[in-house]
Amino acid sequence: MNETRTLARFVVETRFADLPTRLVDNCKIAVLDAIGAGFVGSVQPWTRRIVSVVQALGGPPDASVIHEDWRTDVSRAAFANGVLIGAFECEPLTGSHASGTVLPAALAICQRERFDGARFLAALALGFEVSARIARTAVGLEAVRGFHNPGTQGPFGAAAAVGRLYAFDEEHLTSALGIAGSSSAGLLEFAWSGGDTKRLHLGRASQLGLESALLARAGVRGPETVLEGRSGYFNAFSTSPRIEKLLEGLGTDWAIEPPCLKSYATHVTHQAVVDAIQRFKSEHPLDPGTITRVAIRGAPRIMEERHSARAPHDVLGGQYSLPFTTAVALTRDL
Structure with missing residues (x-):
């Protein structure tokens, strides 16, 4: 075909x-x-x-x-x-x-x-x-x-x-x-x-x-x-x-549905993590200084090596880094 x-x-x-x-x-x-x-x-x-x-x-x-x-x-x-x-x-x-x-x-x-x-x-x-x-x-x-x-x-x-x-x-x-x-x-x-x-x-x-x-x-x-x-x-x-x-399903099942809009200026795989942290903070005020460890569970793509930089080299590196975006979400109201 x-x-x-x-x-x-x-x-x-x-x-x-x-x-x-x-x-x-x-x-x-x-x-x-x-x-x-x-x-x-x-x-x-x-x-x-x-x-x-x-x-x-x-x-x-x-x-x-x-x-x-x-x-x-x-x-x-x-x-x-x-x-x-x-x-x-x-x-x-x-x-x-x-x-x-x-x-x-x-x-x-x-x-x-x-x-x-x-x-x-x-x-x-x-x-x-x-x-x-x-x-x-x-x-x-x-x-x-x-x-x-x-x-x-x-x-x-x-x-x-x-x-x-x-x-x-x-x-x-x-x-x-x-x-x-x-x-x-x-x-x-x-x-x-x-x-x-x-x-x-x-x-x-x-x-x-x-x-x-x-x-x-x-x-x-x-x-x-x-x-x-x-x-x-x-x-x-x-x-x-x-x-x-x-x-598959051409003309009946649209691959662009549902739409995908971002709430935060980070890599798409980090959106749910940042959102979950923001929701948690709104219900349970916390002091970031008391946090010693953060455990995140998710799809394998979230954990890819390219998203694991702990000291990103530039703005894009920060937007791609799960540790960095997690830290920002914990210390900032977004």
Whole structure:
């Protein structure tokens, strides 16, 4: 079975009217939450440096950049907005960080082409779904292979969304996915030795997906088995992919439900821990100085080595560190 082509056909044939009302409503919430995350990101020093480079590169004023009073071309706008949305670990996670990969690409094209809201939301939902299905199919991409999920999965979702906005047929959408997958990337090394590269990954994924769709629109062809092929995405990035998860329940069971919104600016695996501590403190006032030991039980992913740093090297390291976020939750009211 050609999984890539089947996924492309789903994007092409699904109508706005086919989307469950609750799913559309959740997409609207994700948009608002993501824009809010972008405003938070706009004041971070690493983001200011990245955005200043985008501004210096120029480009026709086709699309806006969150919080900025200047515009740029759709490719650079998608990149900048993806960086802004993912800049401080507080963006919606629905669809493997799709709010920072799919949304910026779709938004930039809609601004340039003046597409309406229904068209935008349909493209957004379908792009989110493509990204989410690829994410749930891959196994060991981060923990074993050392890649960063949204950097490798986001380009597919962004390409699908832009292709949908331009009403691609199955052939062009398949090519857009093929082009996007052929260049997808993103290493997880930042989790070990720091740096600002994680802040770049969402924006780069959005930019790559958008440009892949534009290339396909111009007639550039991509491999039609980019996901399932012998040298395709899953064989390159995953250990033993759960390939049945890619198309299971397609069109009836949505992989982006329930939505995933963050309450705290930490890694997603720490949200429940921080929330539990805050709830406990509200009912049982405590003196952090009297605490000698904290025991946390949870899923194996929470306990991965990359989340165990006791002396994080930078802000991102702190957001990724379970010991650090636990200490902050115990000593601060969040």
